[in-house]
Amino acid sequence: MSKETEKRNEHFVDTAPFNPWDREELTPEQEKYFLASQWQLMWWRLKRHRLAYFSLIILAIMYASVFIVEFIAPYAQETRNSEYIHHPPQGVHLFHDGEFVGPFTYGTDFSVDMETLKPIYTVNPDRLEQLRFFCSGDEYAFWGMVDMDFHFICPSENGTLFLFGTDRLGRDMFSRIIYGARVSLTIGLVGIAVSFLLGILIGGAAGYYGGWVDSTAQRSIEVIRSLPEIPLWMALSAALPVTWSPILIYFGITIILGLIDWTGLARAVRSKLLALREEDYALAARLMGAKPKRIIGRHLLPNFASHLIASVTLSIPNMILGETALSFLGLGLRAPVTSWGVLLNEAQNINAVAVYPWLMLPVVPVVVVVLAFNFLGDGLRDAADPYKN
């Protein structure tokens, strides 16, 4: 017996430093991937979704421009060029007679069609009007507070620059569309904040407590969902007093939009919570004496926050469209507030639009934004669960 013990191998110690990874060496990329947080993974995944990433960039640019609309627009919001009523869009040219002159527009001569009384603007190829950059032009109050006259781009001293034409008061459509973005783009965000709050509170309560809270919430969601949205929005916004100031109307409209839109979100929150509250970690938290507010907010919400963000992204365009539709009908925002819907209100008379088709141009940014949000939302939904292949 003792003989065999002696024969046993001596205890072996490798002198090389211990490397736990020597079986499978992780490449730096792999290591980065395994150590990345959930949000990091989502971001990478989103970037792989080309269309969504591209939409994100477009939206980021548009929202960034909301802060500096006054600089971007060549004219101030309400500047009336009374000599240029219903002026068609002007092109920006670089070359004149084969010679490079830099960006300029051709001046136009005005005449009237004596039969239809339609203004006619003929391009005058002799009047070159060079654009100015980083220049002083129309005066405005930056953010409604600081008086300034700085623009990124201005027409020449006596010339014009109507990229998208002018409306019936001779106001530059391009500038007005840029200004309109400020209202149209933000109204969706404020509206979604309202519906997000309602959705999380009501859906959260319904999903966590269950019982009569749940069934009351469910029934009211069913009733609201069975009502057609637009007529309801129309009725509610018709109820806004005419005497309210534009800013109050703005908030009134966002609240109306949010009040009806929360149901989808509440349902999503509820069904997720119902599933998650049965998980072991929720039970553990409850046993340790955590309050419902903490369990929902601290443990359950982060679990499906990414899904929430995706569904929120998909419902922002709905809000933007809602505002556009209401303003288009004359029930939402009204002049002097400028939003895309308010601008489109002038396109209601289809015969006028047939003669002055550029009045329809505010359709373009609406469609672009709605498409971008839809693509981004789709990409986010795919990225929301980065551990799933």
Add this chain to the structure above:
Amino acid sequence: MLTYLARRLFVMIPTLLIISVLVFVIIQLPPGDFLTTYLNELQAQGEAVDPAKIEFLKRQYGLDQPIYIQYAEWAWGLLQGDLGFSFEYNLPVTDVVGDRLWLSLVLNFSTVLFIYIVSFPIGIYSATRQYSWGDYGFTLLGFLGLAMPNFLFALILLYYANVVFGTSIGGLMDPEYINQGWSLGKMMSVVEHLWAPVVVIGTSGTASMIRRLRANLLDELGKQYVVTAHAKGLSPTKVLFKYPLRMALNPFIADIGNILPQVVSGSVLVSVVMSLPTTGPMLLTALQSQDMYLAGSFLMFLALLTVVGMFVSDVLLAWLDPRIRLQGGVGK
């Protein structure tokens, strides 16, 4: 089946009741009422208003009653088909709306029909030929259809019809039939005009339906019983139509609950843009002039349209799928 029908009908009653309360509250929301606006107008025009006349008008319209009595009278009237009194037209609402309710019904019904007829074959095609050019093409079209707000689409269509063909596609019938009694010619004219608004309202619904059917069918096609059926030598069409399609059809029909409010919403807007003689344009003017009973009737009618539509879809679903009628669920 009968018990299911009865239960489902019973569920509808409280829903409609709550909706009627909501509608009544909404039409009461605007500050003041039609009468005050009317009196103000008279006074602004310098006409003397006799207090006795005000009292008389108030009593006649029931505006002196407390609000819950006004509601009860209104709701009771609705049940009996009496829609109240339109202040603006000075006529009973029933006379004012005329054919509008029916035309709305026809418009919405045709749109839903259009959505099903178009999305059904396309959905099947896209699922069976996944990732083909056709599939990609329809997906792209679908995205555009989903994202394009339908009232803008209507505007653009109107514009092009005006510029390219020189005609106006607005309206629902040829001008000579307006205010005429119903005749065969009028009906044909309505059918001829119906396509434009139906296509405009139906695009987004069609797009989402195609996506839904495609996803459902793809799920089913990947299952093992399909492989088995193929392995046993069933012809591909028979495999498709006999089993997976029937399974994929359920959510397709259940989805009408989502589609219908959308369609009704869209039809209101598109009707205004295309000036169709349906509820849309009149609802708008009624809302603007605080003609509350007229607006209320329209809102109630539109809500009824969706609620009844959902009821029909649930019944259809129960008829198709025994699991639903036996378990008593109301579908997804």
